[in-house]
Amino acid sequence: MTTSTTYPDPAGEGRDPLEDVARQLLIAIGENPDRDGLKQTPARFARWWREFSGYDAGEVNTLFSLRTQQGQTVTVSDIHLWSLCEHHLLPFSCTVTIAYRPNGDVLGLSKFARIAHRHAHRLQIQERLVQDIAEEITAVSGSPDVAVIAQGEHLCMTMRGIRTPALMTSSVLNGVFGQDGPARQELMATAFPALSGRR
Numbered sequence: 001m002t003t004s005t006t007y008p009d010p011a012g013e014g015r016d017p018l019e020d021v022a023r024q025l026l027i028a029i030g031e032n033p034d035r036d037g038l039k040q041t042p043a044r045f046a047r048w049w050r051e052f053s054g055y056d057a058g059e060v061n062t063l064f065s066l067r068t069q070q071g072q073t074v075t076v077s078d079i080h081l082w083s084l085c086e087h088h089l090l091p092f093s094c095t096v097t098i099a100y101r102p103n104g105d106v107l108g109l110s111k112f113a114r115i116a117h118r119h120a121h122r123l124q125i126q127e128r129l130v131q132d133i134a135e136e137i138t139a140v141s142g143s144p145d146v147a148v149i150a151q152g153e154h155l156c157m158t159m160r161g162i163r164t165p166a167l168m169t170s171s172v173l174n175g176v177f178g179q180d181g182p183a184r185q186e187l188m189a190t191a192f193p194a195l196s197g198r199r
């Protein structure tokens, strides 16, 4: 992983404008941004936002040519990631399962997590996150049989508002995974092992 340190600097002040945002935020909530404990906070705030939105998961999607056995399903599960809810700018943590049926080429294992992180490191809603991941897996693998399932806990629901922890599940089930059959059953057993008695 690499992080970007570049930022817009229209005033040419050599300072990230996010530092000013943080300073204003502190003042707006009645804090003194110049007190000892907060002096470095605007700079830290700017750095974490740049780290989050500049997170570089890499864009190389290595494929291996392989004539897979007819009907083989590849599932990569328990990919943990963090994203940010676009409504409240609060984090949500997600566990993602990605499955596909290779169509002549197989995708390098690490690339599933790279693709998932790439789409998580922007302002999101969970439904769009799974959709974006599924679209890229389809585009890269050339397979119409792609499924993405995410289970997330949203801090905007847990720590504020209704203040109720809950698990949100969202899924995209394309191609063979959209039909009731063995591929879908295998996927569900991997994604939800507790329900199938596997764990």
Ligand SMILES: Nc1nc2c(ncn2[C@@H]2O[C@H](COP(=O)(O)OP(=O)(O)OP(=O)(O)O)[C@@H](O)[C@H]2O)c(=O)[nH]1
Residues within 6 Å of the ligand: 085, 086, 087, 124, 125, 126, 127, 154, 156, 157, 160, 161, 162
């Ligand atoms: N469908 C969906 N909703 C989300 C997601 N993240 C946050 N939300 C919801 O977005 C909604 C925004 O609702 P608003 O009524 O505009 O905002 P709010 O007044 O802060 O709502 P409350 O959270 O109910 O206090 C809330 O219901 C959130 O729970 C997400 O990933 N998917």
Ligand SMILES: [Zn+2]
Residues within 6 Å of the ligand: 085, 086, 087, 088, 089, 090, 154, 156, 157
């Ligand atoms: Zn939210």
